[in-house]
Amino acid sequence: xxxxxxxxxxxxxxxxxxxxxxxxxxxxxxxxxxxxxxxxxxxxxxxxxxxxxxxxxxxxxxxxxxxxxxxxxxxxxxxxxxxxxxxxxxxxxxxxxxxxxxxxxxxxxxxxxxxxxxxxxxxxxxxxxxxxxxxxxxxxxxxxxxxxxxxxxxxxxxxxxxxxxxxxxxxxxxxxxxxxxxxxxxxxxxxxx
Numbered sequence: 001x002x003x004x005x006x007x008x009x010x011x012x013x014x015x016x017x018x019x020x021x022x023x024x025x026x027x028x029x030x031x032x033x034x035x036x037x038x039x040x041x042x043x044x045x046x047x048x049x050x051x052x053x054x055x056x057x058x059x060x061x062x063x064x065x066x067x068x069x070x071x072x073x074x075x076x077x078x079x080x081x082x083x084x085x086x087x088x089x090x091x092x093x094x095x096x097x098x099x100x101x102x103x104x105x106x107x108x109x110x111x112x113x114x115x116x117x118x119x120x121x122x123x124x125x126x127x128x129x130x131x132x133x134x135x136x137x138x139x140x141x142x143x144x145x146x147x148x149x150x151x152x153x154x155x156x157x158x159x160x161x162x163x164x165x166x167x168x169x170x171x172x173x174x175x176x177x178x179x180x181x182x183x184x185x186x187x188x189x190x191x192x193x
Contacts (some may be wrong), residue, residue: 072193073114076100079172079186080146084120085128087141089149093187097146100189101154112160112192117143120181121168140165146187 077100080093089097104113117139124132132138143163150156173180 073190074193076103076108076113076189076191079183079188080142081182082142082185082187084122084181084185085125085132085138087132087138087145089145094149097149098153101150101156104150104156104189104191105154108191112162113158114162114164114190115143115146116164116166116188116190117141117146118166118170118184118186118188119168120184121171121175122181135167136165139167142185142187146189 078096080089080096082088082093083090119135119139119142121135124134124138132141140163143165147161147163168175168184171180171184172186173183175181175184
């Protein structure tokens with residue numbers, strides 16, 4: 001799961017990198033190369049520290065999002081992607097589900113899990129409204145298709161399985177581009193920590 005970096009933290013990191021760059025550029029040319037190499041090494045070390053702090057901040061944001069949703073859930077593997085206007089699981093999605101099924105059986109056998117369906121924000125076309133009256137309906141069908149596949153192909157059942165329809169809510173990319181819309185047409189599987 002990718003998370004956005006808070007703007008204040010991004011701005012702070014950018015300011016630190018710029019300040020460090022200006023410091024290095026402002027060093028006099030009369031200093032020997034060993035001193036400059038030491039400074040560059042120190043800057044590289046500081047950069048590593050900032051990168052690890054940034055990663056920790058991202059993890060904290062992800063954990064907070066999971067807590068806000070009411071349960072400590074983590075996303076299992078990659079999302080399953082769907083073609084526009086379809087709840088049919090493509091071959092790549094089936095291969096991904098086969099891998100995730102192995103992980104579910106091995107590591108999360110007695111855990112609660114949730115299957116969440118999503119769409120892009122484009123309205124359902126007139127030729128599909130009889131099959132999928134809305135994006136909410138389409139996202140529910142995508143989640144149900146994944147649950148059905150896990151049940152029939154891998155005998156994975158859970159009394160606590162939840163299926164959620166989120167329609168165009170919670171996009172992971174911009175719906176302004178074809179690539180972004182493709183990333184938003186997905187199903188995610190989450191398991192309890």
